[in-house]
Amino acid sequence: MIKADRIVRTTCPYCGVGCQIDLHIVDDHIVEVTAPFDQPPNFGRLCVKGRFGTDFVHHPSRLRMPLIRRKLGTPRQQATIDGFRTASWDEALDLVASHFAEIKRKHGADAIATTCSAKATNEDNYLFQKYVRAVLGTNNCDHCARLCHAGSVAGLQLALGSAAMSNSVAEMLDLDTFLITGSNTAETHPVISLFLKKAVQQGGAKLIVADPRATEMTKFATIWLRHRAGTDVALFQSMANVIVTEKLYDLDFVNKRTEGFSAYAKAIQRYTPEWAEKITGVRAVDIRRAARMYAKASVAAIYWGMGISQSTHGTQNTLSLANLALLCGHLGKAGGGVNPLRGQNNVQGASDMGGLPNVFPGYARVDDPEAQAHYSAAWGSALLNPTPGLTVTEMVDGACSGAIQAFYIMGENPLMSEPHLAHARHRFENLPFLVHQDIFFNETSAYADVILPALSFAEKDGTFTNTDRQVQRVRKALPAPGQARPDWQIIADLGRRTEKALGMTRSAGWSYNHPAEIWAEIASLTPNFAGISYQRIDREGGIPWPCPTPEHPGTPYLFAESFPRGKGKFHALEYELAPEEPDAEYPFILSTGRVLYHWHGGTLTRRSMLDKVYPQATVEIHPDDAAKLGIQEGDMVRVRSRRGAIEVKALVTGRSPRGTVFVPFHFAEAAANELTIDAIDPIAKIPGYKICGVQVEALGA
Numbered sequence: 001m002i003k004a005d006r007i008v009r010t011t012c013p014y015c016g017v018g019c020q021i022d023l024h025i026v027d028d029h030i031v032e033v034t035a036p037f038d039q040p041p042n043f044g045r046l047c048v049k050g051r052f053g054t055d056f057v058h059h060p061s062r063l064r065m066p067l068i069r070r071k072l073g074t075p076r077q078q079a080t081i082d083g084f085r086t087a088s089w090d091e092a093l094d095l096v097a098s099h100f101a102e103i104k105r106k107h108g109a110d111a112i113a114t115t116c117s118a119k120a121t122n123e124d125n126y127l128f129q130k131y132v133r134a135v136l137g138t139n140n141c142d143h144c145a146r147l148c149h150a151g152s153v154a155g156l157q158l159a160l161g162s163a164a165m166s167n168s169v170a171e172m173l174d175l176d177t178f179l180i181t182g183s184n185t186a187e188t189h190p191v192i193s194l195f196l197k198k199a200v201q202q203g204g205a206k207l208i209v210a211d212p213r214a215t216e217m218t219k220f221a222t223i224w225l226r227h228r229a230g231t232d233v234a235l236f237q238s239m240a241n242v243i244v245t246e247k248l249y250d251l252d253f254v255n256k257r258t259e260g261f262s263a264y265a266k267a268i269q270r271y272t273p274e275w276a277e278k279i280t281g282v283r284a285v286d287i288r289r290a291a292r293m294y295a296k297a298s299v300a301a302i303y304w305g306m307g308i309s310q311s312t313h314g315t316q317n318t319l320s321l322a323n324l325a326l327l328c329g330h331l332g333k334a335g336g337g338v339n340p341l342r343g344q345n346n347v348q349g350a351s352d353m354g355g356l357p358n359v360f361p362g363y364a365r366v367d368d369p370e371a372q373a374h375y376s377a378a379w380g381s382a383l384l385n386p387t388p389g390l391t392v393t394e395m396v397d398g399a400c401s402g403a404i405q406a407f408y409i410m411g412e413n414p415l416m417s418e419p420h421l422a423h424a425r426h427r428f429e430n431l432p433f434l435v436h437q438d439i440f441f442n443e444t445s446a447y448a449d450v451i452l453p454a455l456s457f458a459e460k461d462g463t464f465t466n467t468d469r470q471v472q473r474v475r476k477a478l479p480a481p482g483q484a485r486p487d488w489q490i491i492a493d494l495g496r497r498t499e500k501a502l503g504m505t506r507s508a509g510w511s512y513n514h515p516a517e518i519w520a521e522i523a524s525l526t527p528n529f530a531g532i533s534y535q536r537i538d539r540e541g542g543i544p545w546p547c548p549t550p551e552h553p554g555t556p557y558l559f560a561e562s563f564p565r566g567k568g569k570f571h572a573l574e575y576e577l578a579p580e581e582p583d584a585e586y587p588f589i590l591s592t593g594r595v596l597y598h599w600h601g602g603t604l605t606r607r608s609m610l611d612k613v614y615p616q617a618t619v620e621i622h623p624d625d626a627a628k629l630g631i632q633e634g635d636m637v638r639v640r641s642r643r644g645a646i647e648v649k650a651l652v653t654g655r656s657p658r659g660t661v662f663v664p665f666h667f668a669e670a671a672a673n674e675l676t677i678d679a680i681d682p683i684a685k686i687p688g689y690k691i692c693g694v695q696v697e698a699l700g701a
């Protein structure tokens with residue numbers, strides 16, 4: 001066993017569970033990762049990514065110097081890193097500041113688009129949106145929450161007025177009854193799945209899984225509702241129909257804490273289980289069993305993932321789940337709640353920090369005069385832009401129409417994560433100016449004009465906020481590679497330079513010596529975080545917001561007394577088809593998602609030892625479909641949609657139902673998003689990544 005020079009406690013950089021990890025360091029290298037047994041949320045548990053996947057920080061291809069494209073101008077072609085030259089920080093940041101200032105003067109502030117990052121710290125994200133709002137003067141600031149849980153956010157805001165996971169991970173051990181839908185929890189939130197399995201196996205909890213795909217969690221289910229992909233609204237509305245028809249709802253809760261029940265109860269009369277059986281393929285008898293199980297529980301929780309939200313009906317899907325919770329009064333109690341399992345390590349925090357086009361930090365609306373005055377005073381601005389900005393999907397569209405003249409992207413990789421990638425690449429080719437700030441050269445860097453090298457989680461201080469709202473520390477364990485800098489320092493430097501280039505007489509304030517000072521500014525401006533400090537986290541561990549005072553213990557579950565919108569609101573919903581269903585030419589449904597060994601666009605895990613375990617893109621296909629097409633396990637196949645084609649290795653398995661194929665989205669050389677459709681949910685603006693039509697062709701061994 002190697003003895004570490006030092007051990008640094010920090011937070012896993014991968015998923016929203018936010019596991020606490022100890023990095024064992026020898027000669028400035030991570031040689032081992034362990035987990036403390038006494039610390040929530042993971043209590044000693046880690047998945048393979050946290051345990052073995054942090055070696056990406058030592059990868060030789062880390063960005064170490066600012067880079068500037070050798071031939072600036074549009075239309076530009078995709079370039080390798082050789083298409084760039086190294087530059088000093090002064091040259092690179094002055095170039096960015098002067099371009100942004102010029103574009104703002106010529107085209108207006110709203111011609112600049114930006115994305116902050118769900119992988120960066122709260123402090124990085126807070127400073128980023130402060131720069132965008134107070135200096136650039138636009139609300140065009142969004143991030144990948146748009147692409148993973150915008151449907152959940154929009155739906156929960158409409159129903160309750162708050163979009164965060166309502167209840168804590170710690171409560172999972174004592175669950176009575178719970179519903180999981182659209183979440184392959186064992187692969188996407190592996191440590192959470194351990195608690196959920198334990199609740200079933202040791203605690204005797206009842207589990208309803210609603211999912212078209214067989215997952216690890218379906219093995220633990222009391223009832224598995226295997227509905228057809230895209231029929232979520234029909235399924236959950238019919239469960240509500242049973243609950244109302246059989247008078248299983250919580251009348252007291254409905255009367256005291258909700259509005260709109262009468263109209264809702266009337267609207268769902270037609271959604272009988274028999275009607276839903278025809279739509280969903282789930283037997284009416286099973287719908288009734290599930291509805292009764294959920295309604296009769298003393299308290300029941302709902303957990304969901306991107307299978308619900310990444311849909312052109314993501315808002316409606318979420319509302320159908322919120323309706324169930326409101327009917328049965330399973331809110332405002334330990335062990336209950338509505339719980340979207342957030343994907344990225346700090347997607348909750350990036351949203352909390354105002355990394356969204358319509359809200360300031362703490363979710364105060366940008367068009368609210370009181371919030372305007374509050375943040376204008378804090379950031380030295382005469383007036384902040386009151387017009388909500390563009391979502392990331394609208395920004396990419398704007399790059400095509402000319403409405404967007406510059407794009408500043410921090411720590412995101414839209415040229416892996418956008419749907420219909422061929423179209424997205426075309427838009428980026430015609431974008432006049434693109435700045436990419438990241439730790440690796442990736443698919444988006446290839447279109448950049450300027451690349452700014454940032455630090456990874458292991459090389460900087462800060463905080464992440466996990467899926468159950470715990471603000472946890474990120475601690476510097478390693479020196480910076482080359483001249484790379486923490487995001488917050490890059491932004492602060494750029495802030496000063498852009499103010500100068502614009503001739504601004506007031507400064508938003510960029511003099512920070514350490515992220516703790518940025519956190520103190522956040523806490524001073526945002527009541528939810530007022531009681532949280534670095535000293536307190538170091539002493540007590542993660543603290544769940546809201547935490548309004550230093551004496552407040554934090555809030556493990558929300559809505560005990562009321563909802564942020566006052567009363568919870570029922571929404572009558574219509575079941576609608578996906579925009580592209582399978583047909584004779586493209587007869588299979590394509591669904592996309594994650595596998596255990598990889599993370600999102602693969603920027604990190606493809607540069608880790610995990611890539612040796614799962615090195616190649618795959619497609620899951622049902623044995624009956626494979627036999628018809630002459631496909632054997634391990635054969636190469638071509639999957640083609642109306643938008644593109646990829647070649648992947650076949651996994652012949654009954655996990656996905658007949659007529660559906662599943663492709664993970666981690667592999668740039670066979671990117672699932674070459675195939676996906678760019679139709680979006682009209683409210684949440686999230687693309688429908690989970691359903692489009694494809695054809696499958698055998699290519700042989």
Ligand code: SF4
Nearest residue numbers: 012014015019047050
């Ligand atoms: Fe990291 Fe998530 Fe795995 Fe925990 S469950 S170790 S946070 S990837």
